Amino acid sequence: MQQPFLKAVPILEMIEEKGFEAYFVGGSVRDFLLGREIADVDIATSALPGELKTIFPHTADIGIQHGTILVIFNGTPYEITTFRTESGYTDYRRPDTVEFVRSLTEDLQRRDFTMNAIAMDKAGRLIDPFHGQSAISKKEIVTVGPPEERFGEDALRIMRAVRFVGQLGFVIEPGTLAAISKLAPLLDNIAVERKLAEFEKLISGTYRSEALALMGETGISNWLPGLDGQESKLLKLAGCRLGHLSTEEMWVLLTHVLELDVKTAEPFLRKWKLPGKKIRVCLKVLHWLHYRLNNSWTPQMAYLSGKANMLSAEKVYNTLSGSGPAPMEDLEEMFEQLPIKERAELSVAGKDLIEWFGKGPGPWIKDVLNETEEAVVAGRIANKKADIREWLVQCKQNLGKD
Numbered sequence: 001m002q003q004p005f006l007k008a009v010p011i012l013e014m015i016e017e018k019g020f021e022a023y024f025v026g027g028s029v030r031d032f033l034l035g036r037e038i039a040d041v042d043i044a045t046s047a048l049p050g051e052l053k054t055i056f057p058h059t060a061d062i063g064i065q066h067g068t069i070l071v072i073f074n075g076t077p078y079e080i081t082t083f084r085t086e087s088g089y090t091d092y093r094r095p096d097t098v099e100f101v102r103s104l105t106e107d108l109q110r111r112d113f114t115m116n117a118i119a120m121d122k123a124g125r126l127i128d129p130f131h132g133q134s135a136i137s138k139k140e141i142v143t144v145g146p147p148e149e150r151f152g153e154d155a156l157r158i159m160r161a162v163r164f165v166g167q168l169g170f171v172i173e174p175g176t177l178a179a180i181s182k183l184a185p186l187l188d189n190i191a192v193e194r195k196l197a198e199f200e201k202l203i204s205g206t207y208r209s210e211a212l213a214l215m216g217e218t219g220i221s222n223w224l225p226g227l228d229g230q231e232s233k234l235l236k237l238a239g240c241r242l243g244h245l246s247t248e249e250m251w252v253l254l255t256h257v258l259e260l261d262v263k264t265a266e267p268f269l270r271k272w273k274l275p276g277k278k279i280r281v282c283l284k285v286l287h288w289l290h291y292r293l294n295n296s297w298t299p300q301m302a303y304l305s306g307k308a309n310m311l312s313a314e315k316v317y318n319t320l321s322g323s324g325p326a327p328m329e330d331l332e333e334m335f336e337q338l339p340i341k342e343r344a345e346l347s348v349a350g351k352d353l354i355e356w357f358g359k360g361p362g363p364w365i366k367d368v369l370n371e372t373e374e375a376v377v378a379g380r381i382a383n384k385k386a387d388i389r390e391w392l393v394q395c396k397q398n399l400g401k402d
């Protein structure tokens with residue numbers, strides 16, 4: 001067993017000591033069987049939330065109405081969920097009622113895919129009534145029971161299937177795939193925040209090209225923010241060599257392929273509810289990508305863009321031009337050679353100008369600083385106070401006069 005499980009074994013033991021059952025479940029067991037790194041260990045138990053609270057002193061109610069509480073054990077938080085069934089999904093996203101049950105099999109039966117419906121006990125023995133291990137060995141995504149029921153219960157599962165294609169490179173079993181195409185419109189009922197979490201996992205996955213193509217082919221994209229009717233553009237994206245791009249660079253590539261500019265990309269990214277900071281970075285990189293599409297980098301542009309934005313824009317540009325991953329050493333070297341890397345490194349400031357020219361504060365300061373900065377970056381003048389002063393006094397003689 002791997003370390004994250006071993007650390008949590010005492011939790012299972014403490015629950016079992018009180019006469020209840022407890023197992024590792026969900027993505028951690030799946031990823032363990034796949035030899036992937038385990039994110040967080042989820043635990044399912046026959047104990048009710050109230051019963052768990054008597055066993056563990058440090059808990060938080062994070063979804064108690066659905067039977068989930070957070071247990072802090074040795075400083076690590078664990079989500080522990082009471083075995084449950086769900087029924088009456090009138091809104092396609094959350095059950096009208098949650099019924100706690102005492103049987104593990106019933107709990108596993110309400111889960112989305114067979115690979116996610118495997119339990120593991122404290123000794124590492126697997127309980128796999130729906131043949132999840134066989135699906136994993138066949139690299140197959142298949143629902144537990146009838147796909148239309150599972151997707152009707154929570155339409156986000158439609159996206160989860162394609163997200164797992166992107167992460168794991170599995171194929172979707174034909175019956176499950178047919179239900180996805182048929183029920184994709186149910187995604188309309190799902191909150192953007194949940195769609196975003198799945199989409200970001202998808203575009204970060206090793207097999208994202210396949211998953212993006214599948215999103216277009218199944219019609220899922222028609223129910224995602226700003227992607228309605230854009231299947232052909234998604235397919236174009238799927239044909240690119242994406243191996244080296246970060247999640248943010250993927251967003252930039254996506255906005256470009258959708259033919260958005262900096263102005264129209266902003267509402268698109270807002271619709272997806274990306275955090276403001278991420279949006280600002282994406283828009284900057286998109287701006288520099290558009291510069292790069294028609295120009296080469298110069299020291300001036302390297303300075304104005306900043307190193308990170310320049311390298312990101314270049315990576316996206318290489319993807320679009322078909323060259324794929326390319327060495328960045330030359331560009332990094334160009335940046336490193338710059339006399340200054342940012343405005344703060346300029347050896348003069350507004351107060352120096354006021355003193356030298358005997359003139360009060362005003363917009364002229366910004367203009368003169370911009371000009372000075374440009375001259376320093378271009379190497380026309382050294383970044384030394386005395387040199388700059390001499391240069392400015394010579395070429396700005398008229399400034400002190402008005």
Ligand SMILES: Nc1ccn([C@@H]2O[C@H](COP(=O)(O)OP(=O)(O)OP(=O)(O)O)[C@@H](O)[C@H]2O)c(=O)n1
Nearest residue numbers: 026027028039042110111112116117154156157
């Ligand atoms: N819409 C959903 C979400 C989750 N699950 C079940 O709850 C488990 C845990 O859910 P979550 O952590 O959201 O997903 P994981 O499958 O664990 O994937 P990840 O590794 O990304 O966390 C899943 O494995 C699955 O058994 C489900 O049946 N239906």
Ligand SMILES: [Mg+2]
Nearest residue numbers: 026027028042
């Ligand atoms: Mg998980």
